[in-house]
Amino acid sequence: MRSSIYSAMVFALGAAFVVVPAGPSAAETLIPFTAVLNGAQEIPPQPSPSQGVAQVLLVKETNMVCYRMSFSPLAGTEILAHFHGPAAPSQSAPVLVNISPSPTPIGSPKHGCVPSRRTR
Numbered sequence: 167m168r169s170s171i172y173s174a175m176v177f178a179l180g181a182a183f184v185v186v187p188a189g190p191s192a193a194e195t196l197i198p199f200t201a202v203l204n205g206a207q208e209i210p211p212q213p214s215p216s217q218g219v220a221q222v223l224l225v226k227e228t229n230m231v232c233y234r235m236s237f238s239p240l241a242g243t244e245i246l247a248h249f250h251g252p253a254a255p256s257q258s259a260p261v262l263v264n265i266s267p268s269p270t271p272i273g274s275p276k277h278g279c280v281p282s283r284r285t286r
Contacts, residue, residue, distance in 0.1 A: 196223055198221070199220075201219070201222065203217060203235065209256065218237025228281075229282050231249060234275070248266075249265065
């Protein structure tokens with residue numbers, strides 16, 4: 167009886183060690199963002215009929231920013247696109263990553279991955 171309880175405890179402990187991951191979980195290394203793209207999000211707010219959405223993923227392990235976005239036709243000519251951050255709401259922030267005209271072409275949709283200049 168005692169040996170079967172001991173065997174069950176050893177098996178349970180062994181199974182617990184197999185389940186525990188060796189590194190950080192994906193939740194600790196992947197940071198998702200969703201952004202509404204419109205003139206009201208600008209600092210200061212701008213009148214614009216254009217709107218869009220961006221899904222962005224910061225991969226902390228590699229310091230990469232991966233993005234997928236689309237937007238309606240702009241009121242003017244697109245010159246460039248980039249990501250700002252970090253900043254509190256209603257505050258301006260420095261440019262972290264340029265994404266247009268290179269590596270992503272001008273226009274919608276845009277998608278890709280680029281290295282972030284933000285340090286860890």
